[in-house]
Amino acid sequence: MIKKIFILVFISLLISCSEKQFTFEKYANYPVKFAKKKFVYPNDEFEIFLPLNWESKVEDYENNDEIILGIDAVSKPDNENFIYAISVQKMKPFSSKKDLKSEYDYLIQKIKQKDSFIIIDSGKTDFLINEAYFIHSKSNSGNYGELEMITIITKSSTENNYFYLNASASRTKELNKNMSMMLNCLKTFKQNN
Template sequence: MKFVGIFIILILVFSCSSEENSLEQYANHPVKFAKQKIDNPDNDFSIFIPKNWEWKAPYKENGNDILGLFANSKSNKNGFKSIILVKKYKSSQNSKDLKSEFEYLSKQIRNHSQIEEIVDFGSTDIFNQESYFFHTKSKSDTNGDSEILNFLINGNIEGIYYNLTLSTPQTTDFNTDMAVLVQSLKTFEILK
């Protein structure tokens, strides 16, 4: 009987440890790392990113982008980098509220060619305000097998939103790397 109890405990431990971590686990994982504060040149927002990362601001990818920040780690042994991207943008669908913008982006993500799996999505309160997230897995030639967390937050003007994205390659330190990135994004603060 004692053997059966130990066997059941081992099964529970191994089945729980093999599960993927959730956004909540990354957000609450105690991890310490050296940080540097970045204030967007327009004083629109600030964020703490890992120290010694390269960053570029302003950063724009398309015509709907108002401003942004692109930050990345040094390359790992396979040449892949972790990334933090902050974009303030105007909705291309003229969405008037955060939920409708989230629903539009959800359709875009589901149809993206490099997304292999949607791990989780929905609302979150890690920014202490209404926000939504997508947790996906992707495969690309430029960053290998990666996991991506996208967050959508209201800007202070109707139809203007912030998209905060982090991505890190799947390595042996993946869970710690992801926790560092989520902890960095939690420092995001809108200044205007």
């Protein structure tokens, strides 16, 4: 009898723990409504819809050998003083093989080498119109408000470079809503060249 109770408690704990962590797919399909505004990169390289009340900034990567161009969009601090961010960066390849799968594999290895982040899920995705891979990771500090991040990698349509689309959220009670909102924005990413 005690053995059966122990097994039931263990199964209940396992189920409740797995329900707390949303997957990339669950975030992408989580219903959320919010106002958006269209952002077009100054040279018309890409466009994306961003949350209406977020501040966005075209970044200057003139002194950076890896990043070609990009933007950052940041929310206003929430009631608990946490912020959420979207970034889009066009980058030179890290992998010497110069194909999308190799670029993804390289980034996976880099994340695994860091002690501060763990990978929740990763793989190929049909999230964007173009071929893409995603990496869903989080800080392993265990602190309330720690960082959770989803990175989507896709090849540039004009040269042998890559776009990194990032959604970064604090793990708070509003995580599901905020991550879903950001993924809804990233899904609107469109290369114009």
